[in-house]
Amino acid sequence: MGVTLKEVAERAGVSRSAVSRTFTDGASVSDKMRRKVEKAAADLGYHPNALASSLTTGRTKLIGLVSNNFHNPLFLEIFDLFTRGLQDKGLRPLLVNLSDETDPQNSVRMLRQYSVDGVVVASSTLPPSFAQAFRDAGVPVVHSFGRSSAATQVHVVGIDNVECGRMAARTLVERGYGSVGFLGGPVTATSTQDRLTGFLEQMENYPDVAHSHSYAEAYSFEAGRAEMQRLLASGARADAYFCGDDVLSIGALSAVADAGLKVPEEIGIIGLNDMEMAAWENIDLTTIRQPIKEIVSASIEMMSAMLDDPSRYPEARIFPCSVVERGTLRRGQSG
Numbered sequence: 116m117g118v119t120l121k122e123v124a125e126r127a128g129v130s131r132s133a134v135s136r137t138f139t140d141g142a143s144v145s146d147k148m149r150r151k152v153e154k155a156a157a158d159l160g161y162h163p164n165a166l167a168s169s170l171t172t173g174r175t176k177l178i179g180l181v182s183n184n185f186h187n188p189l190f191l192e193i194f195d196l197f198t199r200g201l202q203d204k205g206l207r208p209l210l211v212n213l214s215d216e217t218d219p220q221n222s223v224r225m226l227r228q229y230s231v232d233g234v235v236v237a238s239s240t241l242p243p244s245f246a247q248a249f250r251d252a253g254v255p256v257v258h259s260f261g262r263s264s265a266a267t268q269v270h271v272v273g274i275d276n277v278e279c280g281r282m283a284a285r286t287l288v289e290r291g292y293g294s295v296g297f298l299g300g301p302v303t304a305t306s307t308q309d310r311l312t313g314f315l316e317q318m319e320n321y322p323d324v325a326h327s328h329s330y331a332e333a334y335s336f337e338a339g340r341a342e343m344q345r346l347l348a349s350g351a352r353a354d355a356y357f358c359g360d361d362v363l364s365i366g367a368l369s370a371v372a373d374a375g376l377k378v379p380e381e382i383g384i385i386g387l388n389d390m391e392m393a394a395w396e397n398i399d400l401t402t403i404r405q406p407i408k409e410i411v412s413a414s415i416e417m418m419s420a421m422l423d424d425p426s427r428y429p430e431a432r433i434f435p436c437s438v439v440e441r442g443t444l445r446r447g448q449s450g
Contacts, residue, residue: 118161127155138163178206178418179226179234183213183241186335187362189390189407193237193260196411204419206232213241219248226254233418235259239276240304240334243269250429255421259414262305263431270421271431272414274405276306279436280313282403283357283385286438288321290445292383296353297328298342298367300360304334310359310387327353331363339366347374355383355444361390364400368443384443387436399442406434 124131129152136142137152144152155161180197184190194210201208209229213222222245226234233255236246246258246269256269263271280297287295297314299307311328318326329346331338339358346352347370358364364386368378376382379401386393389404413432421427440446 118156118159120161123152123155123159123161126159127151174232174422175230176206177209177229177231179211179229179231180208180237181211181213181222181226181234181245182237183216184238184334185212185214186333187360188392189360189362189388190237192391193407193411196408197235197237197415200411200415201418204415206419213238213245219245223248223252223254227252232422233257235414235418236261237414239273239306240301242305243267246271255418255425257414257418257421259410260306262309263433267429267431270417270427270429272410272417273431273433274410274436275433276309277313277316279387279403279405280310280315280357281317282313282436282438283310283387284314284317284321284326286385286444287355287357287383288318288324289447290355290383292324292353292355294325294327294353294355296326296346296356298339298346298356298358298363299328299330300334300338300363301332302330307359310357314357325353327351331366334360334362336362336366336369339363340370341366343367343370344373347371347376352382355379355385358384358386361386361388361393361400361402364402364443365392365398368398368400378443379445383445385438386443389439393439394441401441401444402439403436404439405436409434 120131120134124134133148134152136144137149178201198208234249235257237259239260243262246256249256250269258269258271260273261271297311299311331342358367364384367384371378371382386400386402389402393400393402
């Protein structure tokens with residue numbers, strides 16, 4: 116049996132409520148009382164029970180961290196940043212896999228069973244309705260990597276995917292490629308839709324450059340490889356592709372290598388995210404950097420603020436992206 120709150124109270128010569136207040140965030144207790152209780156607790160090896168404390172405060176400090184793309188290595192980086200960042204704030208992340216989930220209400224019911232204080236939806240593919248369902252249920256929610264709009268009803272932290280599509284198209288044309296293609300993720304993903312929208316908008320400025328678009332079944336290595344294999348076998352491949360995600364790009368590069376084509380001399384590839392793997396020497400992927408650390412940090416900051424003030428008006432924080440030069444696109448005129 117562990118040391119009890121009663122034993123600490125007896126050792127310190129104070130009431131059990133005084134011990135409870137000492138270990139409850141925001142509770143009123145004098146410095147002298149705190150020192151007595153903390154010394155007694157240290158002498159006895161007492162550690163407060165977080166679950167028991169939640170019964171007193173009405174707050175579990177549990178934050179549901181939900182996503183639906185556990186096959187993408189990028190999310191290992193994202194989950195690492197989120198879990199460490201939340202823990203540094205004294206919060207406890209509860210990781211939930213929503214792969215294949217289509218009903219937002221099922222997710223709301225699941226998270227409510229754990230009495231979470233808030234939810235971070237970490238996904239660029241889940242529709243806004245998922246985050247909205249938590250807000251409608253009265254649960255503080257932040258949609259990280261989500262789609263923003265002028266009329267957003269939930270807090271969103273991410274990037275402008277439409278602008279990223281424009282940036283990719285502009286970069287490919289500036290490198291002198293005569294035909295370019297968009298190889299996106301699943302057609303139902305909001306990130307795919309927005310990146311394609313920007314890509315097509317920008318290509319309207321270049322009527323002499325042929326362009327095409329197609330979709331992979333998922334944001335995964337296997338799906339990117341399979342779609343590039345199909346494109347190469349069709350005999351109508353483009354000279355360069357914007358793959359709407361780094362892991363798709365790496366799959367596409369694998370297919371290109373198997374076909375005996377040289378990168379970037381015979382075919383160019385630009386990705387999006389700048390995941391850690393993209394910089395590996397054997398990959399060396401030119402990509403558009405999404406500031407993942409900044410997005411995660413801002414999401415945690417926003418969630419912490421919402422726990423203190425759940426009525427905060429929804430806002431969108433959108434971070435700029437930039438091209439990271441590596442070896443899968445030929446250099447520009449000045450490169």
